[in-house]
Amino acid sequence: MRFSPTLRASLTLSSLVAFADAYWIFGGTQPLVTTRLDPVVDSGTLGGHVHVVAGGSNFGPTYDYDTQIQSKCSTITVQKDLSNYWAPQLYYHDQSTGELTAMPSSFNIYYLPRAGPANESIMAFPAGLRMIAGDTNEHMNTYNASSFADQAISYMCLDYNNDHTGDPDWAERPDFFDHTCPDGLRAQIFFPSCWDGVNLDSSDHKSHMAYPIQNYNSGDCPDSHPVHLVSLFYEMFVSVDQFPYNGNGTWVYANGDTTGRGLHGDFVNGWADIDLLQNAIDNCGDANGQVSACPPLQAEVDQNAASACEYTGLIVDEEVGLNGPITTLPGCNPLWDGTGTKPACPDDASPGLIDAETPLPTGWSDIGCIAEGTNGRAFTGASTTSPNMTRATCAEFCDSKGFSLAGAEFGDECYCDNTFQNGASNTTVTWSECSNKCAGNSLQDCGGPQRLSLMYNPTPGNAQIVSQTPIVPSGAPTAAPTVASVAGSSAISSAAPATSSAAVAPAVPAGWSASGCVSDNGARTLNGFSFTTDTMTPGTCASTCASKGFSMAGIEYGQECYCGNSFANGGGSTLAASSCNMACSGDASSTCGGSWALSLYSDSSSISASLPNSGSSSPSSAAVSSALPSSAPAPSSVAVSSAPAVSASASPTSALLIAVPSAASASAAAPSMPASAPSMPASAPSSASTPVPSGSANSTVNLPAGWSAAGCVSDTLQRTLNRDAYTGTTMTVASCVAHCDSLGWSMAGLEYSRECYCGDSFVNGGGNPLPDSSCDMVCPTDGNSCGGPLALNVYTKASASTAARRNLKARHFGRRHGSGNFF
Structure with missing residues (x-):
């Protein structure tokens, strides 16, 4: 179904309003x-269907x-916008097998200050506003072309090569394309703005x-809704191009x-500074879509925080099609x-809620983010890579080898040791x-480049894997929900510690006493250890914390217990006693916190116990510090390799010091290729290759036709070539260039021996020429130069065509206005 010519004209005219910029x-x-949550329509219980948020x-x-404005971070670059925006997940439906796969998606979110003919004042969203646009029960039999609410939902089929310009079958429409x-x-x-x-x-x-x-996307507000808010419009880009099209029914919400x-x-307001939003509305009339052209917003941009932002709350305990096909929505x-x-x-199985982050094994604590060594690996005792890597997986691996320090890096790598090596330290x-x-x-971060x-x-060696027992949602919204809206500790476990079977609730340990009601937040005020149980009492929680x-x-929330030695993450402010108003799940006569409120108990005899130098609330009073023995012996069960020490530019996998069981015949230094790495030829096909020198230190390499070496250039943590990557x-060199060439990119860069990046231009301040000596790391298999630390060996293709581009993930980083001017 296409929009009518009359409606199309209306849409075109509406895009020419005076506030176009x-x-x-x-x-x-x-x-x-x-996940299957919706705090607007299905508050306090499971959502009706899966949303991408x-x-x-x-x-x-x-x-x-x-609670919303206490978020630690946002995937929005302007970190003062802690709002949530969501839409239903779109699936690829394989009609021959019935399997459903969640397709990658991303968002462009528009803020449009649009006054109508009456030139009404445009206002920021009020605190606490929530709203929806569209209708989950809508279908073509109920579509009303004259309804603004129906007009507000539409689709564009993206064809950046413009092969279908003027074809009505490719025009903007209110339903899926055929x-x-x-x-x-x-x-x-497009959301309502009045x-x-x-x-x-x-x-x-x-x-x-x-x-x-006058229109769904511009005009004056009716008398019944007189306050004209900034207009909210968002585009959800879905990578349907990565999947075959098999006719109607291929795409399923x-x-x-x-x-x-x-x-x-759906939208819920989380602007932590509503005055900032109003300032942007009033003073950024010439932004023309660019946050950088709006000084009040640009001052709050933090791309690193947006990229690293973790969801630490609850998810529904079910597969949603992200990890592989499912057979039922x-x-x-x-x-x-x-x-x-x-x-x-x-019948719906009604699964429970579990913590989004995989809990660490018992005895392990998250410390934070640290830098790699200045002249080699921070940890050289043992290492592994895995396509299933999590921080818990890494901690479990290091624990099994007897090491007390574990570091996850670059998403799929894990390194272990008992001391910090090669200039590294516990400074976060x-x-x-x-x-x-x-x-x-x-949903979890595992290090980064050189991080x-x-x-x-x-006390490694006896850690136990923590399993989660799903929490059953209450089924009805309440002012103080019994299910935490966010349970933020990565170490949270629903396995309760042993409690007394006596009818009387256990008392707090000797020396412990109540210390009032204090504030908590999403990053957690007490973050050393946590668990939840439906038999919680003050004695259960305090005794557990004391034992650790x-x-x-x-x-908090009647059933959650958090431990620490000091307040962290800005929490711990004194609250009124009435804020801690929830009965304990194991003793209704006692109070166990409230919504983001902790009933606090403390041990006066050790309240000033020391913490690790990194600032973590570790249960040990001994600091995790580089002052530990500089060359502590490896655990007796492993033998440290006598491989030469790595250089300052050591790659994540090359020239590692590996500790392996002494009886092992195979080295741990040769892990299998991560499953997430794309399949590609080991070298470019000889029929379309050109021998060129790949760098001053390289041998001659066969590259795809038209490609040539362009020297060594600088990279940044935000990535200089950021359109596709694999490790x-x-x-x-040949496999990296062939990979980028196959996706239609005109530039390829190799870094840290095993990393490949693709793009069409240098971005994020990188690409500055460096001496060849900065790209001094060799590829792991052919001995050629493969970049260095934040240094790229770059290859370029002359007269590259972008018509054949296909990325392996959602890649729409900015709106292509040539494909339509809907908003």
Whole structure:
């Protein structure tokens, strides 16, 4: 179905409003989490279907503005915007097998200050506002072309080569296309911008908002909704081009809709500084889409924080199609095209909620992000790589080898030791420098380039894997929900410690006493250890914390216990006693915290116990420090390799000092190729190759036709070539260049011996010429030069065509206005 000519004209005229330049875009916004939660429509319980969510890290089963603005970070680059934006996940449906795979997606989020003919004042979103656009129950039989609410949902089929200009079958439309889209699908959602001025929500989540009188995307507000808010519009880019198109039914939303009419979007306000938003609305009239052209917003940009932002809350304990195909959509969502009677669905299993981050093994604590050694590896005792890497996997591996320090790096690498080596120390760097997602859990960070996510256990060797028992949601929203909207500790476990079977709740240990009610936040005020149980009492929590060497215990939401030795992450402010108002799950006569409020207990005899130098709340009073013995012997069960020490530019996998069991016949230094590495030829096909010198220190390498070496240039932590990347233990110059060439990119760069990056131009301040000596690291298999630390051996292709580009992940970092001017 296409828009009518009359409506098309209306849309074209509406794009010519006087405020055409007064907008900005949060472009290329990546998802925070994909799970079956919806704190607007299904507050306090499981959502009806899976959503892909962007924005603030305190997303969860419930929404509270004060909680939302305590988010540690946002996937939005402007970190003062801690709002959440979400839409249903779109799946590829293999109609021959019935399998469903979640397709990668990202967002462009537009803020459009648009006054109508009456030139009304445009206002920022009020604190606590939530709203939705679209209708999950909409289908083509109910579509009304004259309805602004229906017009607000539409699609563009992206074809950056413009092969279908003027073809009505490729024009903007309100439902799915009947063909594939060579550069992805753009799903578009325009929210109502007129507020009644009183209600922050309504029973249908719509009645408190309205579209303007003249058009859905511009005009004056009706008298019933007189407050004109900034217009919100977002585009969800979905990489449908990565999957075959098999006719109608190939694309399916998480709600079962196969037509596209069931698209909808949700928004909850999390602007931590509403005055900042108002300032941008009032003073950025010439931004023309660019945040950088709006000084108040640009001052709050932190791309590193947006890239590294972790979701530390609760997710539904079910597969949603991100880790492999599923056969049934989560929830009661049979596939339906809107004709006939909607199919029935099998009984929903009603899974519980679990912590999004894989809990660390017992005894292990997250310390923070640290830098690699200045002249070699920080940890040289043992190492491994895995396509299933998480911080817990790394800690488990190091524990099994008897090491007390574990560091996860570059998403899939793990390194172990008992001391810091080669100039490394336990001094933490900014958390956002560890921004690489774990290969085995995309919701968790596992280090970064030259950065390690550090974990510590003072007594390794006996750690136990922590399993999670799903929490059953309450099923109804409450002012103080019994299910935490965010349970932020990565070490949280639902396995309760042993408690007394006596009828009387256990008392707090000797020397411990109540210390009032204090504030908590999403980053956690007490972050040394945590667990949850449905038999929680103050004695249970305090005794557990005491047994693990902590001097402070805090109880929250009736059933959660947190331990530490000092307040962290800006929490610990004194609250009124009434803020701790929830009964303990194991003793209704006692109080166990509240919503983001901790009932605090402390041990006066050890309240000043020392912490590791890194600032972590480790249970041990012995500092994790580079002052430990500089060459502590390896555990008796392993033998440290006598390989030569690595150089200052050591690659993540080359020339490692590896500790392996002495009886082993194979070296741990040769892990298998990560499953996530793309398949490619070991060298470019000889029929289309040109021998060229790949660098001053390299031998002659066969490259694809048209490619040549361009020297050694600088990289940055934000990446100089950022359109595609992979890492591999069999990296060669030829394989990297062939990979980038196959995707249509005109530039390829090799770094740290095993990393390959693709793009069309240098970005993020990199690309400055460096001497050849800066690219002094060899490829792991062919001996050629493969870059250096933050140094790229670059290869370029003359007259590269972009028509054949296909990326392996969602890659729409900015809106291509040539493909349409909808908003």
